[in-house]
Structure formats: structure tokens, C-alpha cells
Amino acid sequence: MSVGIRHDDLRRRNRAMVLGAVRRAGQPSRTEIAAVTGLSNSTISAISADLIAEGILAETKGEIASLKRGRPQVAIALNAKAAAVVSVVLSLDHLSAATIGYSGEVIAQEDRRLHTLSMSEEELLRECVDVIRKVVARSPNAGPVLRIGLAVQGVTDSAARRLLWSPITPHQDIAFADRIEEAFAVPVSVENDCNMIAEALRWRDPERYRSDFIAILLSHGIGMGVMLKGKVFTGTHSSGGEFGHMIHRPGGALCRCGRHGCVEAYAGNYAIWRNANGHDENEQPVDGIGDDDIRAIAERARAAEGPERAAFRTAGEAIGYGLGNLFALIDAAPIALVGVGASAFDLMETSVRQAIAKTVGGLHSEAISFDTEANEMQLTREGSTMQALAFIDTEIFAPQTRDSELVQSSRIA
Amino acid sequence: MSVGIRHDDLRRRNRAMVLGAVRRAGQPSRTEIAAVTGLSNSTISAISADLIAEGILAETKGEIASLKRGRPQVAIALNAKAAAVVSVVLSLDHLSAATIGYSGEVIAQEDRRLHTLSMSEEELLRECVDVIRKVVARSPNAGPVLRIGLAVQGVTDSAARRLLWSPITPHQDIAFADRIEEAFAVPVSVENDCNMIAEALRWRDPERYRSDFIAILLSHGIGMGVMLKGKVFTGTHSSGGEFGHMIHRPGGALCRCGRHGCVEAYAGNYAIWRNANGHDENEQPVDGIGDDDIRAIAERARAAEGPERAAFRTAGEAIGYGLGNLFALIDAAPIALVGVGASAFDLMETSVRQAIAKTVGGLHSEAISFDTEANEMQLTREGSTMQALAFIDTEIFAPQTRDSELVQSSRIA
DNA sequence: TCTTTTTTTTCGAGCCTCGAAAAAAGTGTG
DNA sequence: CACACTTTTTTCGAGGCTCGAAAAAAAAGA
Numbered sequence: 001m002s003v004g005i006r007h008d009d010l011r012r013r014n015r016a017m018v019l020g021a022v023r024r025a026g027q028p029s030r031t032e033i034a035a036v037t038g039l040s041n042s043t044i045s046a047i048s049a050d051l052i053a054e055g056i057l058a059e060t061k062g063e064i065a066s067l068k069r070g071r072p073q074v075a076i077a078l079n080a081k082a083a084a085v086v087s088v089v090l091s092l093d094h095l096s097a098a099t100i101g102y103s104g105e106v107i108a109q110e111d112r113r114l115h116t117l118s119m120s121e122e123e124l125l126r127e128c129v130d131v132i133r134k135v136v137a138r139s140p141n142a143g144p145v146l147r148i149g150l151a152v153q154g155v156t157d158s159a160a161r162r163l164l165w166s167p168i169t170p171h172q173d174i175a176f177a178d179r180i181e182e183a184f185a186v187p188v189s190v191e192n193d194c195n196m197i198a199e200a201l202r203w204r205d206p207e208r209y210r211s212d213f214i215a216i217l218l219s220h221g222i223g224m225g226v227m228l229k230g231k232v233f234t235g236t237h238s239s240g241g242e243f244g245h246m247i248h249r250p251g252g253a254l255c256r257c258g259r260h261g262c263v264e265a266y267a268g269n270y271a272i273w274r275n276a277n278g279h280d281e282n283e284q285p286v287d288g289i290g291d292d293d294i295r296a297i298a299e300r301a302r303a304a305e306g307p308e309r310a311a312f313r314t315a316g317e318a319i320g321y322g323l324g325n326l327f328a329l330i331d332a333a334p335i336a337l338v339g340v341g342a343s344a345f346d347l348m349e350t351s352v353r354q355a356i357a358k359t360v361g362g363l364h365s366e367a368i369s370f371d372t373e374a375n376e377m378q379l380t381r382e383g384s385t386m387q388a389l390a391f392i393d394t395e396i397f398a399p400q401t402r403d404s405e406l407v408q409s410s411r412i413a
Numbered sequence: 414m415s416v417g418i419r420h421d422d423l424r425r426r427n428r429a430m431v432l433g434a435v436r437r438a439g440q441p442s443r444t445e446i447a448a449v450t451g452l453s454n455s456t457i458s459a460i461s462a463d464l465i466a467e468g469i470l471a472e473t474k475g476e477i478a479s480l481k482r483g484r485p486q487v488a489i490a491l492n493a494k495a496a497a498v499v500s501v502v503l504s505l506d507h508l509s510a511a512t513i514g515y516s517g518e519v520i521a522q523e524d525r526r527l528h529t530l531s532m533s534e535e536e537l538l539r540e541c542v543d544v545i546r547k548v549v550a551r552s553p554n555a556g557p558v559l560r561i562g563l564a565v566q567g568v569t570d571s572a573a574r575r576l577l578w579s580p581i582t583p584h585q586d587i588a589f590a591d592r593i594e595e596a597f598a599v600p601v602s603v604e605n606d607c608n609m610i611a612e613a614l615r616w617r618d619p620e621r622y623r624s625d626f627i628a629i630l631l632s633h634g635i636g637m638g639v640m641l642k643g644k645v646f647t648g649t650h651s652s653g654g655e656f657g658h659m660i661h662r663p664g665g666a667l668c669r670c671g672r673h674g675c676v677e678a679y680a681g682n683y684a685i686w687r688n689a690n691g692h693d694e695n696e697q698p699v700d701g702i703g704d705d706d707i708r709a710i711a712e713r714a715r716a717a718e719g720p721e722r723a724a725f726r727t728a729g730e731a732i733g734y735g736l737g738n739l740f741a742l743i744d745a746a747p748i749a750l751v752g753v754g755a756s757a758f759d760l761m762e763t764s765v766r767q768a769i770a771k772t773v774g775g776l777h778s779e780a781i782s783f784d785t786e787a788n789e790m791q792l793t794r795e796g797s798t799m800q801a802l803a804f805i806d807t808e809i810f811a812p813q814t815r816d817s818e819l820v821q822s823s824r825i826a
Numbered sequence: 827t828c829t830t831t832t833t834t835t836t837c838g839a840g841c842c843t844c845g846a847a848a849a850a851a852g853t854g855t856g
Numbered sequence: 857c858a859c860a861c862t863t864t865t866t867t868c869g870a871g872g873c874t875c876g877a878a879a880a881a882a883a884a885g886a
Binding site for chain 3: 420421423424427452453454455456459480481482483484485
């Protein structure tokens with residue numbers, strides 16, 4: 001069972017809460033923080049004094065032009081130099097890393113083209129360590145790097161330490177976190193890209209993407225990130241959300257994963273290409289259908305009725321039924337479509353909605369709204385960054401008082 | 414955002430934790446409670462002294478035959494008279510209510526046959542109020558009723574106050590909680606039966622059903638309760654878990670819900686009956702296929718190859734694909750099959766497993782184990798009871814200190 | 827310059843948990 | 857039967873934390 005609350009937890013949690021409030025609000029005054037957190041002014045005063053003394057927060061001079069009478073509010077902000085994170089995004093043939101300061105500003109970035117499908121596991125790991133080393137070297141004035149977040153296309157384990165399976169590499173169960181921690185002695189997390197996209201959406205537009213929503217990546221494969229009750233929803237063992245491999249039609253079209261009838265086998269880039277070009281649905285999926293190819297097919301589909309348009313209809317139907325099955329479990333929620341497929345959503349929307357209407361999801365159709373955003377890369381990095389920063393807020397700057405440490409120090413004494 | 418932790422929350426939460434520990438352990442000593450909760454002996458001593466003084470807990474004399482040296486442990490137990498709950502289970506043509514004492518013992522029970530499908534909404538509500546009144550009247554020595562839990566087949570809202578849709582009645586969006594609260598002035602919850610079954614399984618066998626598992630009810634319809642991270646998983650608006658209405662085959666067999674291709678349209682009682690008797694899969698579903706009919710079909714299926722055996726194979730396939738799609742989202746987990754269909758699982762297991770193997774779920778097949786339990790009624794009541802009791806533990810005997818109250822009393826002063 | 831207004835800090839009160847020590851309530855042993 | 861031993865439970869003081877009230881600070885208005 002879950003453990004009782006110790007007295008020290010109180011301060012710890014409220015510290016984390018203050019940091020979170022400042023991160024969200026930007027430059028709030030103490031009074032604003034008190035209002036948002038529900039804590040008293042005196043408590044906020046005490047906690048922020050601590051955090052300022054520790055160099056985690058800082059007062060920013062003369063930022064709030066009050067115009068009101070009374071003592072002016074003094075704005076508090078995150079100290080950009082208090083820490084830094086490295087956010088690494090690994091996708092097909094592309095590796096990108098950036099250092100980001102504690103207050104969220106990008107300090108340096110480094111991008112590389114590589115051949116992920118043909119690289120050995122060892123080369124891939126070395127390349128990651130190397131790009132991190134480079135980007136850190138180019139950030140001499142940054143605060144200390146206290147967290148490295150890696151976002152990857154594919155299935156990660158629920159502890160966020162390993163890449164279990166990925167379409168971008170033939171290797172399985174790669175221990176990214178262990179290896180990178182070994183190299184830098186900094187805690188590392190390995191997360192699914194779509195989960196990070198969901199995280200980013202919440203930071204970007206908290207109005208729309210509040211506590212329950214779904215991000216779907218329409219690209220070579222189909223990915224999904226689900227936010228439930230304000231938390232990224234993961235499976236019990238893995239990052240979960242294998243929306244693309246839900247079975248749409250038992251025994252149906254051949255999927256890249258070797259199974260038949262997955263949603264992806266109708267709606268992934270290669271599937272759209274395969275259908276638009278009149279190939280058999282059981283023909284082996286082709287690698288390397290780029291975003292440009294999809295855009296070209298979409299152009300032709302918009303121009304005239306034909307196999308291209310039908311291909312998008314088929315894709316929409318698969319997505320719609322998949323969403324309907326998803327909604328059978330978690331109800332409808334706002335949906336963000338991300339990636340190249342999102343730019344062709346006009347060609348799919350009708351069939352998506354028709355399919356949903358044939359499922360339980362149709363009951364809540366008023367709750368379903370679609371929003372599109374083509375640039376998945378940027379979102380992925382943002383989400384990875386914000387999650388790494390939030391980790392520092394809660395786990396490093398508001399740490400657990402460790403029983404084990406107490407035991408050890410009392411042994412020494 | 415979530416609100417800061419006030420000082421009073423500390424005691425409140427630790428009180429709830431102590432009550433939970435006692436409920437789970439039965440008759441623990443203070444030392445045992447301290448060990449389980451991680452709180453210190455002195456804290457447990459103080460909290461339990463409070464709870465005993467309030468008549469919520471009680472010391473039980475001479476229960477722990479120690480045989481050890483030293484001061485004997487004194488056992489602490491829930492005071493059976495501290496409170497009571499009424500647990501109501503409403504299913505097709507059947508209404509059942511029971512009063513249960515604070516320590517979990519059944520005090521009185523009342524069962525009724527009725528005709529849920531032909532009753533008016535008003536009659537249904539009246540009948541519920543009436544059966545509660547009766548069973549409470551028959552429990553004169555019980556503690557005060559502080560919570561009423563209603564478990565119903567069908568979709569409830571996520572606030573647990575309304576029955577949105579149910580196969581047992583033609584009426585929709587019935588405000589059970591409001592109506593019953595009006596009659597008894599006691600807080601009421603309305604929950605999905607399968608969610609309660611999941612709750613019950615965790616109390617019954619915490620070893621096997623720990624934090625992540627799935628309960629599936631195979632009956633006239635197909636229901637599901639999912640436990641994730643130790644909590645019943647619900648949708649964002651409703652009780653969620655409409656496993657039976659995930660689409661197995663787009664455009665396929667006609668379901669009771671009017672849609673085509675739902676899992677239920679292949680695996681519900683009426684679907685098995687329809688297939689076993691050689692009817693067309695688009696023939697209108699028949700009501701009133703009882704458990705006996707299914708058992709008879711199962712007998713014939715076990716005796717010889719034929720349409721009966723094929724019907725169970727088809728059902729298994731639908732369940733298997735459904736589970737596979739579910740596992741794509743939440744990973745594989747142990748499964749409990751409940752209801753009459755569970756008694757025919759021997760006829761379905763092979764096709765269930767074959768279907769799962771064709772989905773992403775097949776990856777983690779080692780995590781999939783099936784357990785069967787025919788008596789759904791008993792489980793539903795148990796789950797509803799335990800949830801109501803846990804509500805009293807946390808919400809009534811360890812209540813929030815209410816800001817509104819403080820404000821009001823300061824206004825009066 | 828003095829008053830008003832608003833924010834922030836200070837200070838004492840009241841809880842809470844914890845560890846250590848004391849008290850309690852048995853068993854074993856000579 | 858007395859006394860040592862063991863284990864559980866209670867008591868007590870220390871140290872933290874949050875809170876409300878009061879004080880201090882820092883401006884705008886008169």
C-alpha cells in the first residue's frame with residue numbers, strides 16, 4: 001500500500017508546487033503564486049526566500065508596471081542559470097540535440113543526418129552520446145545539465161529507460177538511459193515521441209489541451225499520445241498507445257509490423273502510397289515514402305476523384321474506426337493531428353467522422369474536435385524539454401528526503 | 414492546477430491511511446499498522462487513540478495469541494457499529510439490496526424480481542428507494558447508514574451520479590443518485606457493475622489482482638472493468654470500458670446496440686445463440702437468452718463438432734481481437750472472466766489466444782493469464798460494498814477541512 | 827509631507843510527526 | 857515467588873511547517 005505522509009514531505013511538495021506555478025506563470029508575484037497554489041502569503045514568502053537563496057528563483061527588477069497604488073508587486077522568475085537540460089530527439093535518419101536553460105530558453109542546438117536503419121546498435125548509442133557532448137560543449141555559459149531527455153519514435157519501457165522496439169532501427173531493447181548516464185552521470189529518460197507531443201501541446205495551449213486529449217502522429221507510421229487527467233497515459237509495461245497497431249480489419253492489409261489489418265496498414269504513409277498507386281494491400285510495405293510524396297498524392301487527390309482520393313478515404317476510415325474503438329474505452333476528447341498526414345486531413349475528415357459515427361464514439365460526437373499541426377519535430381522537442389525541466393523542478397530542486405541517506409549518515413556518526 | 418498541501422491535510426491523510434490499513438489487515442496491532450504505513454509508532458498511537466475515542470476503531474481483547482515474550486500486541490479492529498452502508502445491485506429483472514456494517518459484515522438482504530425492461534423510469538426509481546427503505550428497516554441494530562452504493566449494468570457518468578444508458582431499461586440518463594439522496598439524505602454513488610467486479614477482485618485476491626488487471630463480464634452483453642495502477646479506470650465522461658462495443662469487424666454482425674460488428678455481436682449470449690442455431694448474423698438480437706440456454710449450447714458444443722462449437726470459436730475470436738486492441742493501448746494484464754460465458758471458456762480459449770497472437774498483445778503473451786468466476790452477482794455486490802466502505806473511511810471519517818465552513822463560521826462570529 | 831493602498835515580511839500560535847525514554851504487560855528462570 | 861528480559865504502547869520534548877495577524881515596506885494620490 002502507499003506509504004503515510006511524513007512531515008518533511010509537506011515542504012517538499014509545496015516547494016515543487018511553487019516552482020511549477022512560476023514555470024507556468026512566467027513572472028508571477030508572490031501574491032499571485034499564493035492565489036494559484038492556495039497557500040498563504042507567509043508560506044509563499046518563506047518558500048520563495050529559500051528558493052531565491054538557493055539560486056533557483058530570482059527576483060526580476062521592475063517588470064510589473066503596476067499603475068495601481070500600493071507597494072508594487074515584485075516579479076519572480078526561474079533563474080535561467082540554475083540548471084540546464086539536454087533534449088534529444090531521435091527519428092528516422094535524424095538526430096537532434098539541444099541544450100535548454102532552466103527557464104526554457106534554447107542555448108545551443110545540433111542536428112545530424114544519419115542512417116538509422118543500417119547503423120549498428122553501438123554506432124547509434126555512440127552517435128547519441130557524441131551529439132550530446134557536442135551540444136553541451138557549445139553551451140559554456142549554461143547552468144549545470146541536470147537531466148537529459150531522449151524522445152524516440154517507437155515503444156519505450158514504462159520506466160523510460162529503454163527503447164523496446166522502434167521502426168527506425170532493426171535493433172531491439174536498446175538501453176539508451178544506462179549508456180548515456182554512464183557517459184555523463186546525469187539522469188536520463190527515454191520517452192515515446194508521441195507522448196512528448198502530448199506533453200508539449202499542454203504547455204503550448206493549456207486552454208484547449210487541458211486534462212484529457214489525444215495526439216495522433218500521422219507519418220510513416222501512426223503514433224499516439226494520450227493525456228488523461230493531466231498525465232501522460234502509458235501502458236503498464238511500455239509507453240503504450242500503439243494506436244497504429246490496433247486491428248482495424250482482422251486478416252486485412254499487410255502492416256510494416258508483419259501483422260495484418262492494423263490501422264497503420266491503411267493510414268501510414270506507405271499504406272496511402274500503396275493504395276494510391278493501385279498496389280495490392282498485401283504487398284510488402286515500402287520504406288522511404290517521404291513527406292513530399294504524401295503531399296504530392298494529396299495534391300492529386302484534391303485535383304480529381306481517383307485512387308489517390310480513395311486512398312485517403314480508406315486511411316480516414318481506418319483512423320475513424322480506431323478512434324471509435326479508443327473512445328469505447330476512454331470517451332471522446334479533443335484530438336490533435338500531427339505530422340505530414342495532418343496536412344492532408346481535409347481529404348480524410350469526412351470518412352473519419354463517418355467511421356466514428358458507426359462506433360460507440362459516435363455518441364459523444366460533440367466532444368470530438370480535430371486540430372492539425374504539421375511540424376511534429378518541434379513539438380516533440382518542446383515536450384521532451386518541458387518534461388525534463390519539470391523533472392528538475394520536482395525531483396532535484398524539491399527532492400525526497402531519503403531514508404536510506406539518513407540511515408547511512410547515522411551509521412557513519 | 415492542483416492546490417498546495419495545507420497542514421491539516423497531513424493528519425487527514427494519515428487518518429485515512431490508518432483506516433485503510435486496518436480494513437485490509439483485519440485486526441492488526443499498532444506496531445503492524447506502523448510497519449505497513451511507514452509512519453512512526455508514536456504517530457500511530459496518537460491517531461488510533463483519536464479514532465478509538467471517536468468510536469471508529471476499537472481494541473479487541475485477547476485476540477492475538479502471541480506466544481512470544483514481551484508485552485502482547487493489542488489488536489485493533491473496525492468498530493462494526495461505527496457506520497453502515499447499503500449496497501444495491503440492479504441488473505436485468507433483478508434488484509437486490511443489502512445493509513453492511515462498517516467492518517464489512519452483511520446485516521440484512523432483500524431481493525426482488527421485477528420487469529426492468531417494461532417499467533417506467535419513475536417505477537424503477539421508486540422500487541430502488543423502496544428496497545433500500547425495506548432493508549434498512551430490517552437492520553435496526555446497525556450503525557448509521559452513511560453511504561449508499563448502486564451498481565448497475567450499463568454506462569454511468571464519471572461523477573457516478575447517473576445511469577446514462579443501460580441494456581436493462583429503455584430509459585436514458587436516470588438520476589439515481591439525486592433521487593435516492595433526496596429520499597435518505599445519504600451520499601449515493603452509481604457505478605458500473607464491471608468496475609465494481611474489478612474492485613471486488615482486488616479485495617478478494619490482492620496477490621493475483623494487484624494493481625493492473627482486467628475483469629470481463631461475459632453475459633447477455635459484454636462488459637469490462639479495468640484496474641490500472643490500483644485504480645478503476647474510467648472514461649473522461651462516463652464509466653468507460655465499453656469493451657463489448659469495440660468494433661471487431663467493420664460493417665459486421667448486428668449488435669443489440671444497433672451498430673454493426675461490435676465484439677458483443679459475436680460474443681454476447683444472444684450472439685452465441687444466434688450463431689449456434691444457424692441464424693443470420695444480421696438477424697435482430699433476441700432478448701431473454703438465459704444462462705441455462707448458454708450452458709445447454711456449451712454442452713452440445715463439448716459433445717461434438719458443429720455449429721455450437723463454431724459459435725464459441727467465433728465468440729473467442731472476437732474477444733481475442735478485442736483484447737489485442739485493448740492491449741495495444743494498455744499492455745497485457747491478467748484477466749478475470751466473470752459470468753456465464755466464463756463457464757464455457759474452455760470452448761473459447763484456443764481461439765481467444767490465437768486471435769491475441771495476431772495482435773500487438775501477442776508480444777507480451779506471458780502476461781496474459783485467464784481466471785474464471787461464474788458468479789458475477791456476488792462479486793458486484795462485494796465490490797460495491799467495499800467501495801462504499803472505503804468512501805466512508807476516506808471522505809467521512811477523515812474529512813477535508815472545509816474552507817467554506819471556516820468562512821461561514823467566521824461570518825457568523 | 828501626509829494619507830491611502832497594496833505587497834511582502836515578521837512573529838507567535840497551533841498542529842503534526844518523530845525519536846528517545848518511560849511505562850506497561852507479558853514470559854522465562856532460578 | 858521475585859526478578860530479569862522482551863516487546864509493545866504511551867509519553868514527552870524537539871523541530872518543522874503553515875497560518876493569521878500585525879508590522880514593515882514601497883509606491884500613488886492629495
